[in-house]
Amino acid sequence: MYTYEFDIGDIKVSELENLLKEKNIKYNRNKNKIIVYYEDFYFIYKFDKFVKGLKAGFDIKKLSNILDNDWDILEIDLKQVFEKKMNHIIRIKGRIIGEEGKVLEELRKRTNADIIIKDKYIYILGDNISLQSAYEGIKRIINGEKHGTVFNYLDKYIKDLRNKDKEFARYIK
Numbered sequence: 417m418y419t420y421e422f423d424i425g426d427i428k429v430s431e432l433e434n435l436l437k438e439k440n441i442k443y444n445r446n447k448n449k450i451i452v453y454y455e456d457f458y459f460i461y462k463f464d465k466f467v468k469g470l471k472a473g474f475d476i477k478k479l480s481n482i483l484d485n486d487w488d489i490l491e492i493d494l495k496q497v498f499e500k501k502m503n504h505i506i507r508i509k510g511r512i513i514g515e516e517g518k519v520l521e522e523l524r525k526r527t528n529a530d531i532i533i534k535d536k537y538i539y540i541l542g543d544n545i546s547l548q549s550a551y552e553g554i555k556r557i558i559n560g561e562k563h564g565t566v567f568n569y570l571d572k573y574i575k576d577l578r579n580k581d582k583e584f585a586r587y588i589k
Contacts, residue, residue, distance in 0.1 A: 421451045
């Protein structure tokens with residue numbers, strides 16, 4: 417039996433406990449901590465990602481796709497990207513969010529990924545294609561490409577990823 421222990425912090429405990437009960441996951445709650453017990457190590461690995469998403473602020477129902485489907489979460493630490501230069505971090509966050517949040521909303525719409533920008537981190541949640549395409553778009557914006565160029569590139573990139581996914585699926589059958 418494997419265990420996973422984490423601090424509750426700002427997590428909505430009632431929602432989490434309902435999900436754990438719904439999925440028949442054994443757990444104990446001690447004041448500010450929850451300990452989860454499971455037979456499968458890979459589940460514990462995925463549960464760690466699930467908790468990271470909860471702490472980032474993602475919706476618990478969407479996050480359950482990490483446990484049930486092939487979704488994943490990616491964390492980009494802007495402090496590491498820009499070597500702790502705060503003015504660069506603020507500028508890049510502004511480029512990714514865009515005026516009135518339009519760039520971020522367009523990234524979400526085109527990639528079908530959930531994206532949260534919190535403090536010095538960018539969190540991306542989604543299936544494989546959503547995750548890869550959102551990361552690629554954000555990386556290109558960070559590198560200074562124009563938004564229109566990034567969005568045009570993403571349209572082609574996502575189409576290519578979907579075609580590769582379909583081709584791969586044919587070989588598995």
